[in-house]
Amino acid sequence: MNSNLITISECCKYIARINNNVLEIIEAISSTIHRSYDLQAIIANYLQIKSRYAPVFTQLQWEKVIPGSESAKIGIVVDNIPLLIVFDFRNTETEPIFIREPRQDGIESFEWIPPVSPEKEIGAYTNSRQLIVYSKLSLNAKVYSLDCTHVLFTIYKPITSLIIRPQHDNRFWSIFANTLEYNVPPVLYHFYNEGSVSVLIKHIRLPQGMDTTPSIEWSPSGTWLQIFNDTEHMFGYHLIVYSLLGQIDGNKTYPLIDVECMTDGVTTSEDGGVVLGISHFESNWLRLGSNKEVIAMTSVEENCLEIQFVSMNLLRIEKVVKLKLEDKQGWRQISSGFTFRSVVVPEDNWVVTQSLVDKQNLYFCFNRSYVLHFKIDIFHEEITVRLHSLIETMSKVTELEVWNGHLLVSTEEEIIMAKDDASRPKTVFKTRGTIKLFKLSDNTAVVTLNTTQGASWQVVSLQDTKPSPIKRKHLGNTSITLDEVTDTFVNKKRNKTK
Numbered sequence: 001m002n003s004n005l006i007t008i009s010e011c012c013k014y015i016a017r018i019n020n021n022v023l024e025i026i027e028a029i030s031s032t033i034h035r036s037y038d039l040q041a042i043i044a045n046y047l048q049i050k051s052r053y054a055p056v057f058t059q060l061q062w063e064k065v066i067p068g069s070e071s072a073k074i075g076i077v078v079d080n081i082p083l084l085i086v087f088d089f090r091n092t093e094t095e096p097i098f099i100r101e102p103r104q105d106g107i108e109s110f111e112w113i114p115p116v117s118p119e120k121e122i123g124a125y126t127n128s129r130q131l132i133v134y135s136k137l138s139l140n141a142k143v144y145s146l147d148c149t150h151v152l153f154t155i156y157k158p159i160t161s162l163i164i165r166p167q168h169d170n171r172f173w174s175i176f177a178n179t180l181e182y183n184v185p186p187v188l189y190h191f192y193n194e195g196s197v198s199v200l201i202k203h204i205r206l207p208q209g210m211d212t213t214p215s216i217e218w219s220p221s222g223t224w225l226q227i228f229n230d231t232e233h234m235f236g237y238h239l240i241v242y243s244l245l246g247q248i249d250g251n252k253t254y255p256l257i258d259v260e261c262m263t264d265g266v267t268t269s270e271d272g273g274v275v276l277g278i279s280h281f282e283s284n285w286l287r288l289g290s291n292k293e294v295i296a297m298t299s300v301e302e303n304c305l306e307i308q309f310v311s312m313n314l315l316r317i318e319k320v321v322k323l324k325l326e327d328k329q330g331w332r333q334i335s336s337g338f339t340f341r342s343v344v345v346p347e348d349n350w351v352v353t354q355s356l357v358d359k360q361n362l363y364f365c366f367n368r369s370y371v372l373h374f375k376i377d378i379f380h381e382e383i384t385v386r387l388h389s390l391i392e393t394m395s396k397v398t399e400l401e402v403w404n405g406h407l408l409v410s411t412e413e414e415i416i417m418a419k420d421d422a423s424r425p426k427t428v429f430k431t432r433g434t435i436k437l438f439k440l441s442d443n444t445a446v447v448t449l450n451t452t453q454g455a456s457w458q459v460v461s462l463q464d465t466k467p468s469p470i471k472r473k474h475l476g477n478t479s480i481t482l483d484e485v486t487d488t489f490v491n492k493k494r495n496k497t498k
Contacts, residue, residue: 006448006455009062009071012441015457016074017446018057019137025089028446028459035089037096039110042085044076045100046098053271055078063128064114072363073128075110082107084133086146088125098410106136109161113143116172116193131174132162141175147196155189156180159213165244167222172244173198174225176216185209188216188227190244204246204253214238214385220287224256224294228283236262237281237297239310240315258314261297282352288378289361294318296376298351298364300325321385325372330390331418331425340424343392345370356400356407359362361376362389368396371409373418391421403440403462410438429460 006017014034015026025035039057042051048123059077072090077083084099084107101107113130125146133142141158142151157178165172171193178186186209192203206227215231223243239259241422282298286309296312301377305328311318330343346367354365362385371391377384395411402408409416414430415438433451440462448457 005057007060007062007459008437008439008446008448009236011071012439012446014071016060016062018060021055021448026238037087042096053080060109061112063126064112064135066115066117072126075131076106077110084110097146101133105139108134108136109191110134113173113193114164116171116195117169130198134158143198145197152197159186160216163216163467165222166220167219202245204242207242207258215283217285219285219293221293224293230281233262233313236260259455275376280351282355284355284357286357286360286376288376297426306386319383323385323387332392333394343390350393354397354400358402363400365397366399369393371397373407389418391418391425401440411434428462435460
């Protein structure tokens with residue numbers, strides 16, 4: 001677990017890695033070590049004992065930052081203590097912060113709550129000042145503030161991670177959780193971020209229980225929140241849409257939309273064979289024009305792509321579009337580059353493995369090899385869909401991202417740029433190793449990868465006409481409860497006031 005822990009800061013100026021129990025903060029461009037910390041010594045000094053076992057590090061996570069500012073904090077999870085250590089490397093004299101959890105709970109992971117923007121300089125820290133620690137087995141999620149010495153909230157049995165409401169300066173965040181009661185529907189908790197602390201403003205109990213984890217996403221404007229699940233039903237989906245506070249009737253809160261859509265399931269074809277109905281759906285928000293938001297429900301059956309558009313103005317399915325996917329022309333990758341020819345798509349077993357929405361563009365990756373770009377247009381309230389481009393890659397697609405209106409396709413071995421004019425794609429980065437992660441910063445991409453020589457990273461220009469890394473550095477071998485108090489977050493409760 002300790003080796004190959006390497007991550008890129010949100011500002012893309014630093015690389016962090018753990019090597020031989022030493023945390024190193026490296027400047028991405030100059031490749032020089034900015035700070036280093038002997039983690040084993042720091043942990044031993046905190047515990048006041050020398051452990052018989054080497055620390056096991058399972059997560060290395062940079063803070064979230066306000067756009068334009070530099071990252072300064074990073075957190076590390078020590079699995080076998082269990083302990084979370086937060087470093088602020090702006091000043092060498094700053095002591096790390098320790099958050100220790102009970103051994104029976106453990107720490108599965110943690111995540112930073114994004115800072116509000118713009119933020120006033122209050123307290124000892126800038127940018128992210130709150131975080132959530134998730135216990136193992138999803139027993140609880142605890143909200144901490146770096147400016148306080150007690151747990152702000154304990155959320156029992158969390159189902160999802162942090163959900164940020166867009167277009168509101170990171171002021172609102174939510175989390176979805178079960179309750180301690182048996183056979184009771186889960187609850188959606190809404191919080192207001194005040195900077196150093198967060199305040200619970202609303203909790204909404206869902207109309208019915210769920211046995212599997214749904215997909216939860218805000219609309220682009222932050223007006224509507226959809227809860228989508230296509231695993232509760234064998235053939236169909238369940239869609240729920242709320243406003244921030246929901247539809248309030250007396251002491252109950254109801255969703256604006258609550259639809260369970262079922263397909264035909266198992267049917268018999270003309271030749272007597274058995275045909276299974278659609279079992280997988282993809283749900284994405286789209287903003288069409290200045291004030292029209294829709295949900296695009298996408299599915300594939302027998303080489304036919306079907307998109308159902310759910311209008312939030314009409315609160316119903318506004319249009320259904322079906323597109324045949326066979327015998328399409330597109331860019332097929334071969335050993336010497338990309339060639340435009342007929343792309344033979346598989347006749348069955350279509351699975352959406354990646355999806356991305358950018359303005360009125362829908363990108364889907366099917367079977368980790370076929371990337372389809374659809375343009376969504378609206379004219380006189382009529383929605384039209386057209387296939388803009390098709391790319392078939394040789395290696396498996398792992399991530400889709402948009403840069404300056406162009407699509408970046410990250411595979412296990414390379415990063416491909418597909419321009420919006422549907423011209424020939426080009427490879428901007430290629431490796432014999434395996435790409436693990438890439439982040440965009442202005443006109444460059446910072447890429448981390450695993451090679452036979454260990455973990456490494458490269459800073460790649462996205463404006464070059466051929467693959468040309470700027471810098472390369474090998475890094476291998478070289479329910480809500482309140483008021484729980486801790487010292488530096490050691491779990492020692494204080495007596496409750498009466």
